[in-house]
Amino acid sequence: DIQMTQSPSSLSASVGDRVTITCRASQDIGYDSAWYQQKPGKPPKRLMYATSTLQSGVPSRFSGSGSGTEFTLTISSLQPEDFATYYCLQHYNYPRTFGQGTRVDVK
Amino acid sequence: QIQLVQSGPEVKKPGASVKVSCKASGYTFISYTISWVRQAPGQRPEWMGWIKPTNGDIKYALKLQDRFTMTTDTSTSTAYMELRSLRSDDTAVYYCARADYGDRDYWGQGTLVTVSS
Secondary structure: OOOEEEEOOEEEEOOOOOEEEEEEEOOOOOOOEEEEEEOOOOOOEEEEEOOOEEOOOOOOOEEEEEEOOEEEEEEOOOOHHHOEEEEEEEOOOOOOEEOOOEEEEEO | OOEEEEOOOEEEOOOOOEEEEEEEEOOOHHHOOEEEEEEOOOOOOEEEEEEOOOOOOEEEOOOOOOOEEEEEEOOOOEEEEEEOOOOHHHOEEEEEEEOOOOOOOEEOOOEEEEEOO
16 A cells, blocks of 8 residues: 655644645655545545645645655645645555645644 | 435444445436545544446455445435444544545545444
8 A cells, every 4th residue: 555644743833824734655656646624523625636636616825736756735825714634645546545644733 | 515414323342234324415426436434533534445326336445345345326326335343443433425536525424433342
């Protein structure tokens, strides 16, 4: 199975901050990464797939980049509703695998 | 509006089986894959598999495929997952999702399955 490793595991930030989360794959997955946001007691919500394709309805302050084994989720200006846990996922092969998560909380 | 509504929480003993339902509404059920994802308390989500209601095509996570079955009933727009020979580490929230790429994802509310003696 492909291992997905995120960093950091948690971070504290303020509204308006630029936030960057990194995900490293254990093998080359091309551009087949996705990012999810999850709030307590709710299911995950997909923000983007294929590294940088934003789901409809997701604000443009979210962006993704990378290829191969290293991928990044950037929130350009953190908003109050963005405090949550973020997971990367590889959709290159089966089984799909998630990173361990990055919790973004209030500084 | 598109909704996936799952069955209620379950408490099972080790070795038992559990069957969770996921009733879809607001769209043409056979046109989209249903995926199953579980999440143990405080852990990352774990992909379990998907099923295509239109033709029954299935993909399972290999680690589960001996104990895990996905089915659909197109007459009621309902997907089911059954997990057998339950162990304590199967305790998790189980989600169904309509999550084809190229479209936004829709998730059920989750079903907590607790395995405890």
